[in-house]
Amino acid sequence: MIRIFVTGGTFDKEYNELSGTLFFKDTHLPEMLRLGRSRVEVSIGTLMMVDSLDMTDADRALIVDACREAGEPRIVITHGTDTMVQTAGALAAVFPSGSGKTIVLTGAMVPYAFGSSDGLFNLGSALSFVQVLAPGVYLAMNGRAFEWNQVTKNRHTGVFESL
Amino acid sequence: MIRIFVTGGTFDKEYNELSGTLFFKDTHLPEMLRLGRSRVEVSIGTLMMVDSLDMTDADRALIVDACREAGEPRIVITHGTDTMVQTAGALAAVFPSGSGKTIVLTGAMVPYAFGSSDGLFNLGSALSFVQVLAPGVYLAMNGRAFEWNQVTKNRHTGVFESL
Amino acid sequence: MIRIFVTGGTFDKEYNELSGTLFFKDTHLPEMLRLGRSRVEVSIGTLMMVDSLDMTDADRALIVDACREAGEPRIVITHGTDTMVQTAGALAAVFPSGSGKTIVLTGAMVPYAFGSSDGLFNLGSALSFVQVLAPGVYLAMNGRAFEWNQVTKNRHTGVFESL
Amino acid sequence: MIRIFVTGGTFDKEYNELSGTLFFKDTHLPEMLRLGRSRVEVSIGTLMMVDSLDMTDADRALIVDACREAGEPRIVITHGTDTMVQTAGALAAVFPSGSGKTIVLTGAMVPYAFGSSDGLFNLGSALSFVQVLAPGVYLAMNGRAFEWNQVTKNRHTGVFESL
Numbered sequence: 001m002i003r004i005f006v007t008g009g010t011f012d013k014e015y016n017e018l019s020g021t022l023f024f025k026d027t028h029l030p031e032m033l034r035l036g037r038s039r040v041e042v043s044i045g046t047l048m049m050v051d052s053l054d055m056t057d058a059d060r061a062l063i064v065d066a067c068r069e070a071g072e073p074r075i076v077i078t079h080g081t082d083t084m085v086q087t088a089g090a091l092a093a094v095f096p097s098g099s100g101k102t103i104v105l106t107g108a109m110v111p112y113a114f115g116s117s118d119g120l121f122n123l124g125s126a127l128s129f130v131q132v133l134a135p136g137v138y139l140a141m142n143g144r145a146f147e148w149n150q151v152t153k154n155r156h157t158g159v160f161e162s163l
Numbered sequence: 164m165i166r167i168f169v170t171g172g173t174f175d176k177e178y179n180e181l182s183g184t185l186f187f188k189d190t191h192l193p194e195m196l197r198l199g200r201s202r203v204e205v206s207i208g209t210l211m212m213v214d215s216l217d218m219t220d221a222d223r224a225l226i227v228d229a230c231r232e233a234g235e236p237r238i239v240i241t242h243g244t245d246t247m248v249q250t251a252g253a254l255a256a257v258f259p260s261g262s263g264k265t266i267v268l269t270g271a272m273v274p275y276a277f278g279s280s281d282g283l284f285n286l287g288s289a290l291s292f293v294q295v296l297a298p299g300v301y302l303a304m305n306g307r308a309f310e311w312n313q314v315t316k317n318r319h320t321g322v323f324e325s326l
Numbered sequence: 327m328i329r330i331f332v333t334g335g336t337f338d339k340e341y342n343e344l345s346g347t348l349f350f351k352d353t354h355l356p357e358m359l360r361l362g363r364s365r366v367e368v369s370i371g372t373l374m375m376v377d378s379l380d381m382t383d384a385d386r387a388l389i390v391d392a393c394r395e396a397g398e399p400r401i402v403i404t405h406g407t408d409t410m411v412q413t414a415g416a417l418a419a420v421f422p423s424g425s426g427k428t429i430v431l432t433g434a435m436v437p438y439a440f441g442s443s444d445g446l447f448n449l450g451s452a453l454s455f456v457q458v459l460a461p462g463v464y465l466a467m468n469g470r471a472f473e474w475n476q477v478t479k480n481r482h483t484g485v486f487e488s489l
Numbered sequence: 490m491i492r493i494f495v496t497g498g499t500f501d502k503e504y505n506e507l508s509g510t511l512f513f514k515d516t517h518l519p520e521m522l523r524l525g526r527s528r529v530e531v532s533i534g535t536l537m538m539v540d541s542l543d544m545t546d547a548d549r550a551l552i553v554d555a556c557r558e559a560g561e562p563r564i565v566i567t568h569g570t571d572t573m574v575q576t577a578g579a580l581a582a583v584f585p586s587g588s589g590k591t592i593v594l595t596g597a598m599v600p601y602a603f604g605s606s607d608g609l610f611n612l613g614s615a616l617s618f619v620q621v622l623a624p625g626v627y628l629a630m631n632g633r634a635f636e637w638n639q640v641t642k643n644r645h646t647g648v649f650e651s652l
Contacts, residue, residue, distance in 0.1 A: 010506075013509075015536075015600065015603055017499075017599050017647055018644070018645075018647050020499060020502075020511075020540070022509075022511065023325060023510075024273055024511075032284075035279060035280075035281060036282065036284030036285070036288075036306060036323070037281045037284075037304075037306075037321070038284070038305055038306035039305035039306060039307060039322055039323075040305070040307055051509070069234050078182075082509075087504040092604055095247075098211075101528060109200055109217070109506040110504055110506050111504065113603065113604065113605070114504055114602065114604060115602065115604030116198060116602070116605045117197050117198075118198060118200045119194075119285035120283040120284045120287070121198065121283045121284070121286060122199070122202070122287060123210075123287065124283070124284035124285060124286065124287030124288035124306065125199075125283060125287035125288065125290065125291040125319060127288065127290075127293065127306050128287070128288040128289075128291035128292045128303070128306065128308065129205070129291045130262040130269050131294065131307075131308070132295045132296060132308070134296060141200075141204035142199075142200050142201055142203070142292070143196075143199060143200075143201035143203040143287065143290050144203055145291065145293065145294070145295070147190030151615060155507070156507075158200070158506055158507050159202055160202075173346060175358055178436055178437065179481075180336075180435040180436050180484055181481070181484050183336060183339075183348075183377070184348075185346075185347075185348065185406075188483075223450075228394055243421075245340070272343040273341055273343050274341065276440065276441070276442070277341055277439065277440045277441060278439065278440060278441030279439070310487075318344070321344050333608035346490035360612065361605060361606075361607060361630075362607050362610030362611070362614075362631075362632060363598055363607045363610075363630075363631050363632075363647070363648070364610070364631055364632035365633060365648055365649075366631070366633055367630060368634040380526070402575045416650060418592035423537070427522030429497045431551075432618070437527055442524060442527050443524075446609040446610045446613070447521075447524065447525030447526075447609045447610070447612060448525070448528070448613060449610060449613065450611060450612065450614035450617070450619040450632065451525075451614065451616065452608070452617075453614065453632050454613070454614040454615075454617035454631035454632065454634065455617045455621065457633075457634070458621045458622060458634070459621060466617070467526075468525075468526050468527055468528035468529070469522075469525060469526075469527035469528060469529040469613065469616050469617065469618070470528060470529055470620075471617065472612065485526070486528075487527055
């Protein structure tokens with residue numbers, strides 16, 4: 001059984017056709033897992049629905065707490081890409097490699113609802129990495145898994161790169 | 164560097180709007196990797212474009228040969244789902260766990276070109292599993308990785324299940 | 327109020343992921359009208375779900391009868407493209423220009439369910455033409471309206487052309 | 490030959506994956522006409538690429554001028570929905586019913602690039618209405634054609650309604 005925590009991010013942004021703006025409603029995770037015909041046993045919980053640029057220290061503390069209280073040793077967190085590395089750092093401070101928990105953060109560059117999204121690819125990737133990687137905190141983006149302190153997001157290209 | 168061999172399967176079926184039938188043209192792999200913003204270094208080769216129900220022993224021998232000649236220790240093979248297990252068996256006979264090669268077969272239940280496909284999810288999954296699994300032959304379907312001799316496709320549900 | 331009769335055709339073909347073949351289930355018309363935010367008052371009836379190459383004289387008689395019994399003076403018929411002209415001819419024999427009925431047949435080259443379909447464009451077109459054209463029998467394809475006896479489908483290009 | 494003028498609007502909004510915001514790049518009109526297999530002869534010109542809430546009197550004067558200079562008697566204008574009625578009024582002041590020009594404005598509630606758009610339906614509708622309606626200025630939305638002074642957009646539902 002894998003625990004999935006939803007925190008918002010581009011992954012789950014939608015288009016409000018009355019206001020013409022982007023907003024958060026419900027997570028698309030269950031629909032995405034159905035589309036991927038996933039048969040991995042998961043339990044999904046939504047912690048918050050925020051743009052990761054708006055994520056506060058209190059939000060990060062809440063994510064850490066949720067991971068601590070989760071009985072499952074394997075956890076996927078969907079997260080905005082802009083501060084994903086920062087949240088991974090907050091998690092790594094509490095869950096060192098020896099903690100027994102494998103935590104994988106993932107996200108998307110384009111909202112799932114917008115057709116040309118990388119979300120389904122990233123979800124397949126994160127859900128696979130979390131099943132086989134040793135305990136630790138990782139980012140799964142661009143088809144790769146990065147240890148939390150070995151990665152940075154290149155703001156000019158939108159690509160996650162090894163340090 | 165990961166080697167990807169394309170053999171056809173539902174993954175790459177398209178709709179011929181003049182005849183109203185399904186057919187194979189070119190593989191969608193490069194487009195799918197672009198959509199997934201994949202930065203995994205890959206080298207793609209198309210071995211054949213066939214429905215896996217039409218795959219012959221000669222086709223399987225060709226796939227085995229291609230894997231033998233590939234210098235890369237990590238290989239993904241896109242394949243129709245109906246005889247994926249059979250091809251995995253042919254590969255396992257030649258590449259035992261001690262062979263040093265990690266080979267992951269994957270496919271799709273719905274063509275990538277048809278919108279509601281599981282293909283992108285499966286590709287993200289296969290590409291992730293192949294980077295971390297120990298040498299051996301595996302199937303990546305439904306978000307899970309199965310050892311080649313521990314899995315069967317349930318024809319009534321379309322789901323891959325552990326033996 | 328506009329009457330819409332569904333007869334099948336490429337419009338409504340779906341992909342059966344267990345058999346890997348195309349088949350008919352339910353019509354996508356209501357979903358398409360919802361996607362198009364259509365507020366045209368319509369009443370939808372499914373007469374049959376067949377590939378128009380398999381349509382028989384009895385099927386055509388049934389379509390003619392349904393149009394005769396319909397109280398609405400404006401009718402859209404979704405139909406396979408291969409014999410759309412033939413069915414239009416059968417209708418025109420019964421509903422001459424003086425009959426008071428405006429009947430517009432339309433269809434699609436690619437199934438609506440397959441993402442890259444012309445179906446939504448054609449439906450918007452047919453529903454618009456039927457509201458303003460004088461009584462008679464027409465085909466709405468390729469953004470144009472053709473009188474039933476002034477059109478042929480070019481089998482090599484898939485395009486409807488004026489005679 | 491039908492003239493199509495592009496002015497922006499939701500129709501052509503795209504998602505900037507680096508900034509996470511909506512923006513305008515190029516019009517999707519040619520791609521949409523290709524998807525719809527349209528064979529209507531058209532000539533497309535982009536006048537501006539703006540959100541219709543940002544459209545100025547100068548912008549509207551430019552649209553009126555473009556229609557005046559266009560040799561074609563039949564014109565489609567893609568436009569944001571929020572001030573479409575206002576631009577239609579500016580056009581009607583210059584092109585009365587007796588002017589010989591049939592002008593149809595259309596738009597979309599959801600960007601074409603976002604998958605679940607009404608854009609293709611509306612384009613099929615506008616392109617059809619413009620071919621058959623008498624000279625005058627109209628809006629084509631929700632599958633219906635409205636005379637410019639007989640319609641209002643309901644801001645709460647996003648639906649265009651008859652006055």
